[in-house]
Amino acid sequence: RILRVVGAASMALTLYALIQTAVLCTNALAVLHEERFLSKLGWGVEQGVGGFGDDPGVKAQILNLIRSVRTVMRDGGYIIPYLCCVLLISLS
Amino acid sequence: HPLSITVVRSFTAKSRARAAPPPAGSVLFEDTSSTAPAMNSQGYYTPGYDMQGASSDMQGGPGAGNMFADPMANAAMMYGSSLANQGKDIVNKEISRFMSVNKLKYFFAVDTRYVLKKLLIIMFPYTHQDWEVRYHRDTPLPPRQDVNAPDLYIPTMAFITYILLAGMALGIQKRFSPEVLGLCASTALVWIIIEVLVLLLSLYLLTVHSDLSTFDLMAYSGYKYVGIIFTVLCGLLFGSDGYFVALAWSSCALMFFIVRSLKMKILTSISSDTMGMASSAKPQLRLYITVATAVFQPIIIYWLTSHLVR
Numbered sequence: 001r002i003l004r005v006v007g008a009a010s011m012a013l014t015l016y017a018l019i020q021t022a023v024l025c026t027n028a029l030a031v032l033h034e035e036r037f038l039s040k041l042g043w044g045v046e047q048g049v050g051g052f053g054d055d056p057g058v059k060a061q062i063l064n065l066i067r068s069v070r071t072v073m074r075d076g077g078y079i080i081p082y083l084c085c086v087l088l089i090s091l092s
Numbered sequence: 093h094p095l096s097i098t099v100v101r102s103f104t105a106k107s108r109a110r111a112a113p114p115p116a117g118s119v120l121f122e123d124t125s126s127t128a129p130a131m132n133s134q135g136y137y138t139p140g141y142d143m144q145g146a147s148s149d150m151q152g153g154p155g156a157g158n159m160f161a162d163p164m165a166n167a168a169m170m171y172g173s174s175l176a177n178q179g180k181d182i183v184n185k186e187i188s189r190f191m192s193v194n195k196l197k198y199f200f201a202v203d204t205r206y207v208l209k210k211l212l213i214i215m216f217p218y219t220h221q222d223w224e225v226r227y228h229r230d231t232p233l234p235p236r237q238d239v240n241a242p243d244l245y246i247p248t249m250a251f252i253t254y255i256l257l258a259g260m261a262l263g264i265q266k267r268f269s270p271e272v273l274g275l276c277a278s279t280a281l282v283w284i285i286i287e288v289l290v291l292l293l294s295l296y297l298l299t300v301h302s303d304l305s306t307f308d309l310m311a312y313s314g315y316k317y318v319g320i321i322f323t324v325l326c327g328l329l330f331g332s333d334g335y336f337v338a339l340a341w342s343s344c345a346l347m348f349f350i351v352r353s354l355k356m357k358i359l360t361s362i363s364s365d366t367m368g369m370a371s372s373a374k375p376q377l378r379l380y381i382t383v384a385t386a387v388f389q390p391i392i393i394y395w396l397t398s399h400l401v402r
Contacts, residue, residue, distance in 0.1 A: 061297045
């Protein structure tokens with residue numbers, strides 16, 4: 001009986017949880033600081049741009065992705081990530 | 093009756109294709125049935141699609157619309173159908189901003205023979221020889237003419253059948269309530285979304301320039317629901333042993349199917365970095381993606397069905 005209850009509880013992966021996770025992860029990507037953190041790791045902006053004619057490679061693609069997420073969140077929608085996080089954390 | 097539902101849906105697909113003007117790639121919707129317009133039979137077979145029936149009545153000529161003796165009722169019906177047409181145009185315009193409806197129609201262009209053959213291939217893929225998707229002047233052939241083409245009809249039907257089966261299984265265990273059904277549906281939907289997103293992300297990161305669109309990936313990850321249905325049925329009919337036997341069988345069949353289908357698309361796709369400079373990491377990473385997708389299927393099948401058969 002305990003097994004069945006546990007089995008039912010592990011199924012509670014709702015759509016709302018997915019949206020929550022997505023917004024929080026996107027926000028986490030957006031707030032990665034350029035100078036303090038990424039450059040120290042060797043993941044700065046200047047290291048991302050590599051061979052232009054060639055296939056970029058996994059690391060360059062990841063850096064591109066992080067940079068574009070940051071650009072969209074900061075320059076395009078300044079308020080949106082803050083609002084989303086405040087709402088989610090207050091409602092969770 | 094699933095077969096009659098298949099026939100009705102193929103009829104509605106054809107009637108919808110006939111009511112709208114054919115797209116530029118008109119090989120998609122060449123009518124494989126008889127070319128008689130048969131508006132009355134359209135009205136009979138599509139009881140829910142009143143707008144379609146009314147609009148095809150309108151297009152059939154001005155004389156065909158006068159069905160009532162009372163002219164006021166005629167005028168009212170024409171006015172109502174023109175309103176419905178306007179509403180339909182607005183909805184189409186809004187939807188086509190988000191996704192291409194033509195591309196979606198391609199995935200539902202199926203017929204009975206294709207569905208039966210595809211189901212057989214999903215459950216027993218070991219004897220299928222030719223896995224290549226056939227093309228016709230650069231556009232992929234619709235599922236009606238090519239049994240290797242992915243479609244969205246089977247995954248959708250399998251998903252709904254899985255939810256109904258889950259409700260029935262929970263009812264047998266006396267654990268049923270309507271909320272549990274919604275929970276099950278949203279869990280399965282979330283897993284599909286997660287899988288499609290992870291696949292899209294990994295394909296983007298490895299710059300695999302294949303022609304796998306989002307709908308293709310949704311189709312391939314929806315085929316596992318056929319295996320899930322088979323597993324749950326065997327578990328309900330034959331108990332725990334039958335469940336594990338069916339789980340092993342459908343896992344192997346699905347893994348083989350996914351690897352053979354995606355191998356064509358991912359591993360042999362042209363990357364911008366071709367001759368000679370191809371680093372040894374690339375084909376390996378693509379192989380990892382294909383194998384990881386395949387291995388993920390049995391895990392998710394077990395996860396989604398084990399609580400139903402205890």
